[in-house]
Amino acid sequence: MTYIEGFVCAVPNANKEAYRKHATDAAPLFKEFGVTRMVENWGDDVPKGKVTDFQGAVQAKDDETVVFSWFEYPDRATRDAANEKIMNDPRMKDMGANMPFDGTRMIYGGFESFVDEKASGTTGYTDGYLLPVPEGKRDAYRAMAQDMAAKFKDMGALRVVEAWGDDVPEGKVTDYKRAVKAEDGEGIVYSYVEWPDKDTRDAAWAKMMSNTSMQNQEMPFDGKRMFWGGFRPIIDTAAE
Structure with a gap:
């Protein structure tokens, strides 16, 4: 299964192009280090929750947009080796000194995918999710997610990935655990659904919201602490 390094950060709206250039310039280095795919998604439909x-x-902040992004690796060993190179390569240190966003508020972590359903096509829109799941309900969540992945694909999704956090560090300012208000005994799930375009995604969501059996499905996690949003890809090395 694919190993995911997931990131979420806030970028000033005025720095969108600077952020895209910064990430584009870094992409060849990440590929050299072992990243098989790099995706950067700019927030488009990101609701505020209660x-x-x-x-x-x-x-x-009010003048910032949320970016949801990830690296894909063939396995954790490749990812760990890549992170070692990223931390020690002088080229990365130069780039890190001129980031067009506040890196102290970026959250990141390593996630092992346990659902990865693919279809053919080019991604034009992405739904991103973060949620806490009790460790004891991991298998129940996986079964539910596998079933949902099939439904998403039937409605036009190109890929559905569900990944369980196995290297999710605590941060000084922000981190994944605080983001979802994780309690003791809960793991973090990082998930994304790729669509060909926003219209296909919106139509799929309309069908799901009108399906009472899906709405009444018992969930093996606290849905009140799950959050999601729609994002437009600004970099996707798989499309190059």
Whole structure:
């Protein structure tokens, strides 16, 4: 299964192009280090929640947009080796000194995928999710997520990934655990659904919201602390 390094950060709206250039310039280095795919998604339909949301996760300001991004690796060993190179390569240190966003509020971590359903096509829109799941309900969540992945694909999704946090560090300012208000004994799930375009995604969500059996499905986690949003890809090395 694919190993995911997931990131969420807040970028000033005025720095969108600077952020895109910064990430584009770094992409060849990440590929050299072992990243098989790099995706950067700019917030487009990111609702605010009552308990948790993407804005709160990274303490986004009114003039900032949430970015949801990830690296894909063939396995954790490749990812760990890549992180070692990233930390020690002088080229990365130079780039890190000129980031067009506040890196202290970025959250990141390593996630092992346990659902990865693919279809053919080019991604034009992404739904991103973060949620806490009790360790004891991991298998129940996986079964539910596998079933949902099939439904998403039937409605036009190109890929559904569900990944369980196995290297999720605590941060000084922000981190994944605080983002979803994780309690003792809970793990973090990082998930994304790729769509060909926003229209296909919106139509799928309309069908799901009108399906009473899906609405009444018992969930093996606290849905009040799950949050999600729609994002437009600004960099996707798989499309190059």
